[in-house]
Amino acid sequence: MTPAGRASAAIEVLTDLGARKRPASEALKDWGSAHRFAGSGDRAAIGSLVFDCLRQRASLGAAMEDDGPRALVLRALVSAWGMSADSVDRLFDGSRFAPEPLTEVERAGLTRVLSPDVPAWVRGDYPEWLEDSFAAVFGEDAVAEGAALSVRAPVDLRVNTLKANRDKVLKALARFTPQPTAYGRHGLRIAPRQGSARTPHVEADAAHGKGWSRGPGRGAQIAAAMTGAGPREQVIDLCAGAGGKTLALAAAMANTGQLYAYDANRMRLRPIFDRLRRAAPATCRCWRAGSTRGSRPEGRMDRVVIDAPCTGSGTWRRRPDAKWRLTPDMLSGRMADQVAVLARARDLVKPGGRLTYITCSVLPGENREQVDSFLERHPEFALKPWREVWEEAIEADAPASADGSDETLLMTPRSHGTDGFFVATLERQA
Numbered sequence: 001m002t003p004a005g006r007a008s009a010a011i012e013v014l015t016d017l018g019a020r021k022r023p024a025s026e027a028l029k030d031w032g033s034a035h036r037f038a039g040s041g042d043r044a045a046i047g048s049l050v051f052d053c054l055r056q057r058a059s060l061g062a063a064m065e066d067d068g069p070r071a072l073v074l075r076a077l078v079s080a081w082g083m084s085a086d087s088v089d090r091l092f093d094g095s096r097f098a099p100e101p102l103t104e105v106e107r108a109g110l111t112r113v114l115s116p117d118v119p120a121w122v123r124g125d126y127p128e129w130l131e132d133s134f135a136a137v138f139g140e141d142a143v144a145e146g147a148a149l150s151v152r153a154p155v156d157l158r159v160n161t162l163k164a165n166r167d168k169v170l171k172a173l174a175r176f177t178p179q180p181t182a183y184g185r186h187g188l189r190i191a192p193r194q195g196s197a198r199t200p201h202v203e204a205d206a207a208h209g210k211g212w213s214r215g216p217g218r219g220a221q222i223a224a225a226m227t228g229a230g231p232r233e234q235v236i237d238l239c240a241g242a243g244g245k246t247l248a249l250a251a252a253m254a255n256t257g258q259l260y261a262y263d264a265n266r267m268r269l270r271p272i273f274d275r276l277r278r279a280a281p282a283t284c285r286c287w288r289a290g291s292t293r294g295s296r297p298e299g300r301m302d303r304v305v306i307d308a309p310c311t312g313s314g315t316w317r318r319r320p321d322a323k324w325r326l327t328p329d330m331l332s333g334r335m336a337d338q339v340a341v342l343a344r345a346r347d348l349v350k351p352g353g354r355l356t357y358i359t360c361s362v363l364p365g366e367n368r369e370q371v372d373s374f375l376e377r378h379p380e381f382a383l384k385p386w387r388e389v390w391e392e393a394i395e396a397d398a399p400a401s402a403d404g405s406d407e408t409l410l411m412t413p414r415s416h417g418t419d420g421f422f423v424a425t426l427e428r429q430a
């Protein structure tokens, strides 16, 4: 396909998304099935353009004074892909497969500079109804934090230290120019590509899964380490899902003690059974929803980990369509789930034990406000300042929390180069 044909396709996919209100990945998949002639490079470029339009939908639309699919694609080619206004003008020439030529109004939009009077939510590309939440957490940095959540994310890899070391993997993947990550000895990062350049398909490399694998992002690794789980402990991962954090906990416990993985959703837990039995056969017990298989965990756990159900606002770089689909009702629903999980966790922690509350959200209602109301209901718990926890768990200097807090940690793409993650450590005093 020609670059102009790809632009037409992106407009088509965005039009379908607007009409049918569904995830971008589904719309792209359907487009691919209906256009079998498109090669993998075409699909990747079309997908990248659609996602770039969604990441910066508000600011692109404001610059064009039009937030329709064609206007978004036009402006994304300039603002996100770095094309000149003239080359975009030449691309849209109305020839076969190319979009119609530009109007004068569109031409003006390609070079319009956004006025500083444009509201923060538009410049920072987050939903208007979250303006107060962003201002409450980030203050004057709201626009910059929102903008950093509106660009492509890097690829994070984890070196398998049993089979390789970081230098070997750096050499093996040299063509992707990976860099060692900050805050850890076993991580590598491949910077996001720009424009139509494809995200490196690292899974296709022969050494994938042996010397290294695509890891949970750096933020998730830090959050797992900050649980402080260690050998011979009784630990429960209360929202285990497919087991991302559980595997990290099992490794930290060195196959000793007891690690329980629980999830309210039986289907989500399914992949975990085999993964954990292979990784930590002696340590791990899995509980399905509604069953604790005769164990009596109440008041016995050294560590309770809540990787809470949340809006995922910290992952908007990877799921930009989710940010515009999020509604106040969905946020309230997640917050009610969080209250329920916290209530369950409270009964499990032993006196002197620790509850780690984690979200991949930057919204205060899911983070600090949730923790504060838990502490009001349960004065037997106290917050442990996050720097103390960081220093016990992570071999790198602690960067400031993105919201300036000394008690809880908020990581963000802008402040830490991670997805958005919130970590609070609550110790049970009695």
Ligand SMILES: C[S@@+](CC[C@H](N)C(=O)[O-])C[C@H]1O[C@@H](n2cnc3c(N)ncnc32)[C@H](O)[C@@H]1O
Binding pocket: 238, 239, 240, 241, 242, 243, 244, 245, 246, 262, 263, 264, 265, 268, 307, 308, 309, 310, 337, 340, 341
């Ligand atoms: C953020 S996901 C967990 C991701 C997982 N820990 C990982 O690292 O891959 C949140 C999980 O919480 C589960 N969940 C929701 N409400 C729950 C509840 N009341 N009790 C336990 N789990 C719950 C959901 O089914 C979902 O799997």
